Amino acid sequence: MNSPVLEATDIHKSYGSGSGRFDALKGVSLAVRAGESVAIVGKSGSGKSTLMHILALLDQPDDGAVLVGGEDAATLRGRAVNQLRNADFGFVFQQFFLVPNATVLDNVVLPLKIAGVSGRERRERGMAALRALELDDKAKNRATNLSGGQKQRVVIARALVNNPKVIFADEPTGNLDTATGQVVEDILFTLNREQGITLIIVTHDTELAERCDRQIYLRDGRETDAPAPPNLHGHGSEGAAA
Amino acid sequence: MNTGDLLKTAVQNTFRSKLRTSLTVVAIFIGAFTLTITSAIGAGISDYIDSQLGAIGAEGVLTVNKAPDTETAAEEGPNRYDPDRATADDPFPGAPAGPGGFGAGALTVDDIEAIESTHGVTSVEPTVFVSADFITADGSDKYEISLNPVSAAIVPDLAAGAPLTNSDQNEILLPDEYLDALGFADAEDAVGATVTIGATDAVGEQHDVDVAIVGVQNTSLLPLGASINENLTDALVEVQQTGRTVDAPVGYLSAVAHLERDATDDQITSIKEDLADQGFLAQTTADQIGAFQTVISGIIGVLNAFAVIALIAAGFGIVNTLLMSVQERTREIGLMKAMGMGGGRVFGLFSSEAVFIGFLGSAIGAAAAVLAGTAISTALATSLLSGLPGLQIMLFEPSAIITVILVVMGIAFLAGTLPARRAAQQNPIDALRYE
Numbered sequence: 001m002n003s004p005v006l007e008a009t010d011i012h013k014s015y016g017s018g019s020g021r022f023d024a025l026k027g028v029s030l031a032v033r034a035g036e037s038v039a040i041v042g043k044s045g046s047g048k049s050t051l052m053h054i055l056a057l058l059d060q061p062d063d064g065a066v067l068v069g070g071e072d073a074a075t076l077r078g079r080a081v082n083q084l085r086n087a088d089f090g091f092v093f094q095q096f097f098l099v100p101n102a103t104v105l106d107n108v109v110l111p112l113k114i115a116g117v118s119g120r121e122r123r124e125r126g127m128a129a130l131r132a133l134e135l136d137d138k139a140k141n142r143a144t145n146l147s148g149g150q151k152q153r154v155v156i157a158r159a160l161v162n163n164p165k166v167i168f169a170d171e172p173t174g175n176l177d178t179a180t181g182q183v184v185e186d187i188l189f190t191l192n193r194e195q196g197i198t199l200i201i202v203t204h205d206t207e208l209a210e211r212c213d214r215q216i217y218l219r220d221g222r223e224t225d226a227p228a229p230p231n232l233h234g235h236g237s238e239g240a241a242a
Numbered sequence: 243m244n245t246g247d248l249l250k251t252a253v254q255n256t257f258r259s260k261l262r263t264s265l266t267v268v269a270i271f272i273g274a275f276t277l278t279i280t281s282a283i284g285a286g287i288s289d290y291i292d293s294q295l296g297a298i299g300a301e302g303v304l305t306v307n308k309a310p311d312t313e314t315a316a317e318e319g320p321n322r323y324d325p326d327r328a329t330a331d332d333p334f335p336g337a338p339a340g341p342g343g344f345g346a347g348a349l350t351v352d353d354i355e356a357i358e359s360t361h362g363v364t365s366v367e368p369t370v371f372v373s374a375d376f377i378t379a380d381g382s383d384k385y386e387i388s389l390n391p392v393s394a395a396i397v398p399d400l401a402a403g404a405p406l407t408n409s410d411q412n413e414i415l416l417p418d419e420y421l422d423a424l425g426f427a428d429a430e431d432a433v434g435a436t437v438t439i440g441a442t443d444a445v446g447e448q449h450d451v452d453v454a455i456v457g458v459q460n461t462s463l464l465p466l467g468a469s470i471n472e473n474l475t476d477a478l479v480e481v482q483q484t485g486r487t488v489d490a491p492v493g494y495l496s497a498v499a500h501l502e503r504d505a506t507d508d509q510i511t512s513i514k515e516d517l518a519d520q521g522f523l524a525q526t527t528a529d530q531i532g533a534f535q536t537v538i539s540g541i542i543g544v545l546n547a548f549a550v551i552a553l554i555a556a557g558f559g560i561v562n563t564l565l566m567s568v569q570e571r572t573r574e575i576g577l578m579k580a581m582g583m584g585g586g587r588v589f590g591l592f593s594s595e596a597v598f599i600g601f602l603g604s605a606i607g608a609a610a611a612v613l614a615g616t617a618i619s620t621a622l623a624t625s626l627l628s629g630l631p632g633l634q635i636m637l638f639e640p641s642a643i644i645t646v647i648l649v650v651m652g653i654a655f656l657a658g659t660l661p662a663r664r665a666a667q668q669n670p671i672d673a674l675r676y677e
Contacts, residue, residue, distance in 0.1 A: 119247075
């Protein structure tokens with residue numbers, strides 16, 4: 001249980017070149033153990049999303065290494081990386097990214113469809129995931145006809161459907177009101193507790209971060225030990241480097 | 243994603259933006275419709291030529307002429323008179339020009355023997371021009387008729403009855419335009435009936451010859467006249483010679499050489515070469531109509547080229563449609579890639595959409611072309627083209643239609659590669675960040 005599922009060592013990442021060069025990450029290291037819930041906290045421009053993308057193998061670091069289950073991701077071929085993301089990772093985004101004209105069920109089973117699972121099994125597993133999130137009565141609805149909270153539950157069902165080891169959540173409650181956000185948080189932590197799914201949550205919301213087992217604070221591309229004082233929220237470096 | 247799901251998804255995606263898809267489909271429809279029609283016209287006309295000009299030639303028959311004098315033919319303008327050139331006098335002044343024309347001179351009796359002794363030739367029939375003054379049936383008026391001098395070289399396109407035989411009975415294949423005039427109800431009615439042909443002898447006296455109709459011939463593209471058998475030819479020659487006091491020099495415009503029935507193309511080629519060495523020009527029926535068909539296929543080729551140009555224009559419509567689609571679905575592509583869909587599969591998804599749009603347009607276009615073409619073709623056959631029985635101006639062959647659809651799908655695939663490549667190369671992060 002204590003072996004790290006994801007390990008990053010001395011990650012550097014920069015965008016652009018010359019005078020327009022922007023260093024998003026300047027040497028970040030972390031290890032995430034199986035079953036943990038980890039919050040990556042920071043303001044806009046702190047590099048937290050970039051770090052999540054690198055951990056989720058959506059992006060490659062300029063320097064440093066990412067180990068997945070002890071294996072260096074840089075040595076994996078494109079197909080293996082795709083396979084890994086498809087089978088082991090689930091994604092929850094702030095913007096939902098639901099396919100608008102497809103049904104709720106079709107949206108949920110998209111990872112299984114990509115994996116090449118047969119139509120019948122897709123339907124069964126998709127319905128099971130929707131049932132877990134109490135959305136099975138909406139299976140035939142268009143995704144666009146749902147409320148924000150329902151949409152985010154659909155997104156979680158989609159992240160769950162392939163029984164992932166890790167769920168990456170980027171500002172999962174950012175588009176939701178407080179009450180609905182609370183419900184979505186509860187769902188995520190229940191999954192973490194009951195099914196042992198590792199959670200990596202990227203957020204600027206310190207309250208959500210507090211609920212995680214561990215917090216990693218980022219500031220200007222570096223990890224800072226000191227938690228940012230809550231009273232500075234919304235001030236300071238906000239927007240300076242975005 | 244397995245291939246079945248990929249194709250199904252591609253088809254569903256195509257219908258997401260119905261208006262845009264329909265407009266692109268219309269553009270392809272126009273091209274495919276045109277291409278189907280032009281290729282059907284090409285098929286219809288060449289099929290007609292084939293049936294008219296003798297199911298490509300009586301097998302194993304060569305039409306032999308004196309080869310044109312290459313020495314003088316090279317000169318521009320009229321040929322100089324060359325007293326050394328051995329030619330028989332023009333045997334039948336005023337006779338219509340047959341295949342090969344009169345320019346090359348006539349075949350002498352010696353020539354006929356030379357042709358006959360050529361290896362591979364079984365027999366030779368000199369072509370004799372006979373003319374008839376009129377044709378009449380019981381109780382009908384008298385009508386002018388021209389007779390085909392090279393009946394043996396043609397496999398007739400028959401409306402009824404059977405081809406000519408070598409029996410010692412006078413036989414004729416009646417052109418169908420004479421049916422009404424001679425008082426026959428239809429083609430079947432005429433077969434077996436006897437008609438009378440009138441011919442004038444050397445001193446101007448008319449003789450009647452009774453002839454049996456063994457078949458009725460569809461009107462042909464080339465006005466060759468009524469086909470008659472050898473027995474009738476001989477009978478008419480005899481009539482025409484009657485009263486002639488001076489023997490005219492004997493010469494023939496051309497001759498029909500019969501070969502072994504099962505002669506291969508190689509054998510025919512070597513016989514033609516043998517004859518060419520002896521100064522004869524030998525042609526199969528296929529050779530003779532070849533030039534005609536070349537012209538027709540040239541015209542059809544140009545028409546097809548226009549249709550293909552329309553399709554290429556439509557191809558740019560597909561590029562445009564899919565580029566917009568890729569743009570609109572940037573996030574969806576990013577999501578799919580984040581979830582582990584490979585670039586190759588994304589490429590496959592978008593190019594399948596292109597191919598499906600191509601299939602929709604071409605299948606609908608081809609179907610509409612078949613419906614419209616069949617209707618037009620039938621209408622024309624009974625009105626404007628009724629003078630050419632057997633001509634179905636548009637002939638829709640399943641293989642041609644399938645080819646059109648496949649060609650269009652191929653063009654659509656090519657058009658789809660640019661947008662599909664763009665989609666496949668999209669970086670998932672950029673796509674997910676895209677607002």
